[in-house]
Amino acid sequence: DAAAVINDKKVTDHHAVIPTRNIREADLSALPVGERTILELVALRLLCAVAPPYIYDETSVTVDCTGAEFTAKGRTVKQPGWRALDAACRSSMKNAEPDKEAEDKALPELTEGQELPVTGAAVKEGKTTPPKHFTEDTLLSAMETAGAKDMPEDAERKGLGTPATRAGILEKLVSTGFLERKKSKKTVQLLPSHDAISLITVLPEQLQSPLLTAEWEYRLGEIERGELAPEDFMAEIT
Structure with missing residues (x-):
C-alpha cells in the first residue's frame, strides 16, 4: 500500500521521485541502459518501501579482560523482508551497486557474568587516515x-x-x-x-x-x- 509511505500533507518543496502508471505500458528495452537502470532503481525503492519489514535479533556483548573492555555485536535474521527483494532485483541489474550493509555474524547464547576463555590475542599495526574531501x-x-x-x-x-x-x-x-x-x-x-x-x-x-x-x-x-x-x-x- 503506497499510502503507507506517501503523505501529501508532509510534502514541502517537492515530492519524492516515484514511477507513474505509464511504466506498465512502456517498452523499457527501448531506453538507453543508463536511463533504464535509473528507472529500475526508482521502482525498486518504491517496492522496498511497501514490502514487509526486515526483522532481526541483535545481540551486543561487553567483555572485560584484565580491566580492558571489548565489545561484539551479532545479528540473526528472523525475516529478510524488503532486503530480500532488494538483493534479488539488484543482482539482475547491470551496473547496480550491491547492498553494502554487511551482515553481523550471530553470537552464541551468553549470560551476564559468564566467564569465557581467551583463545588468542594479536597486535595489529595500523594508522588513521584523514577525513576524505x-x-x-x-x-x-x-x-x-x-x-x-x-x-x-x-x-x-x-x-x-x-x-x-x-x-x-x-x-x-x-x-x-x-x-x-x-x-x-x-x-x-x-x-x-x-x-x-x-x-x-x-x-x-x-x-x-x-x-x-x-x-x-x-x-x-x-x-x-x-x-x-x-x-x-x-x-x-x-
Whole structure:
C-alpha cells in the first residue's frame, strides 16, 4: 500500500521521485541502459518501501579482560523482508551497486557474568587516515543533518537549506569562487578556494557554525508555517 509511505500533507518543496502508471505500458528495452537502470532503481525503492519489514535479533556483548573492555555485536535474521527483494532485483541489474550493509555474524547464547576463555590475542599495526574531501553527494548529506550531534532527535529537520535548494547553494558557492571542483580518480571533490579560507579566517566562530545556520533555517520554517512572528526571530538574533 503506497499510502503507507506517501503523505501529501508532509510534502514541502517537492515530492519524492516515484514511477507513474505509464511504466506498465512502456517498452523499457527501448531506453538507453543508463536511463533504464535509473528507472529500475526508482521502482525498486518504491517496492522496498511497501514490502514487509526486515526483522532481526541483535545481540551486543561487553567483555572485560584484565580491566580492558571489548565489545561484539551479532545479528540473526528472523525475516529478510524488503532486503530480500532488494538483493534479488539488484543482482539482475547491470551496473547496480550491491547492498553494502554487511551482515553481523550471530553470537552464541551468553549470560551476564559468564566467564569465557581467551583463545588468542594479536597486535595489529595500523594508522588513521584523514577525513576524505567532500563530494557533492557527501556534502549534500552533511547539509541535511548539519549540527545533528548538538541537537535533539529531530535535528534532521534543522539542516542547511531544503531538499530543493541545497544543490543550488553549492552551485552558487562554485560560481562565486568560494568552492572549486577538483577531479580525483573517478570522483569530483569540492575544495574551498583561497577566498573561502580567507573569509573563514576572519569570521567570528559563532557565525561559522553550521549549528547556528541550521537553527536559523528551522526558525525561518516556523515563520513560514505561522508558528513564529518575524519580529520575535529578529529579537533573538540582535
